Amino acid sequence: MVQSKWMYALAAPGILYFLIFKFAPLWGLLIAFKEYNPxxxxxGSEWIGFTNFTELFKSEIFYLMLRNTFAINIFGIIFMFPLPILLALMLNEIRHETFKRINQSIVYLPHFLSWVVVASMTFFMLSTDVGLINKLISNMGFETVSFLSNPNLFWGLLTAQSMWKEVGWGTIIFLAAMAGVDPQQYEAAVIDGASRMKQIWHVTLPAIRPTIIILLILRLGHMADVGFEQILLMNNPLVTSVSQVFDTYAYTIGILGGKISVGVTVGMFKGVVGLILVMLSNYVVKKLGQEGIY
Structure with missing residues (x-):
């Protein structure tokens, strides 16, 4: 430890973060097994065993929340997960360094906008009364479209928002992985007559495959999680049937309704589901001959 003291010093902020914000609050999970009274x-609160879990599973909207949560996340995996890889591949192929850095900065910027700003921009663009797109549709002689109040469009709208906001930021890890590819592999591919596309397919993608697999496994671990702030800001009474998820339920029941035990129960259920999905996906990946996360 003395010889590597500076490495430990660099790791200390991350270690402290997990100890303070991840491990220390674990004692609070006991609330899920109590009728918590502040x-x-x-x-001093009464132990009630698995009563909170039983009530959650018997809730009329449990399966509705389960469907909505998994559907939104499946949309994200199908449409959102591959895009940072594609964008990173395109950025990696830019040879002019200044132009490359400018483009990287531009695609990173939306990540730093709050969801309040993104929701406001969405309203400005898509609302039926002041929305720019609906004004264009109306000027072309067509009827306006209720983008924000149509349940059939809600999941796609959330996915599109996430794509615009986070795709650029998601390229950072993939670009870092691509930077570690041995240049001699590209030189050998050029000597063999490989085109740029074949170099990407046979050199770049195999080199970053472990990174893709690890990030996919970790992403599956968040299948029970949905961006609470995004859902809360985009929610309205007309789309409740497709917007009700575990996070909003925990907020409504646990914070607004004062049933803190139920809110903690929902959080614990989400954590268990995420753990199971990570273990299953890691097991499948290893069975397919790839390297997992443990």
Whole structure:
């Protein structure tokens, strides 16, 4: 440790983050097994076993929330996950360094906008009364489209927002992986007569395959998670049937309704689902002959 003291110093902020914000709060999971009363405190509240879990699973909207949560995440995996890889491949092929850095900066910028700003921009573009797109549609002689209140468009709208906001930021890890590819492999491919596309297919993609697999496994671990702030801002009474997810339910019941135990129960259920999915996906990946995350 003395010899590697500077490495430990560099790792210290990350270690402290996980200890303070991830491991220390784990004791709070006990609330899921209690009828928590803030006045009595954690240890003074009554133990009720798995009653909160039973009520959650018997809830009329449990399967609705499960469907919506998984559907939104499946949309994200199908349409959102591959895009950073494609964008990173395109950025990696730019040979003019200044032009490349300018493009990288431009695609990174939306990540730093809050969801409040993104939701406001969406409203400005798609609302039926002041929306720019609906004004263009109306000027062309067509009827306006209720983009924000149509349940059939809600999941696609969330996915499109996430794509615009996060695709650029998602390229960072893939670009870093591509930077580690041995240049001699490209030189050998050129000598063999490989075109740029074949170099990407036979050199770049195999080199970053472990990174893609690890990120996919980790992404599957968040299948029970949906961006709470994004859903809350885009939600309205007309799309409740497709917008009700575990995060909004925990907020409504746990925070607004005062049933903190139910909110913690939902969070614990999400964590268990994520753990199971990570273990299953890692097992499948290893069975296919690839390197997993453990």
């Amino acid at each position: 006045f009595k405190g954690l240890w």
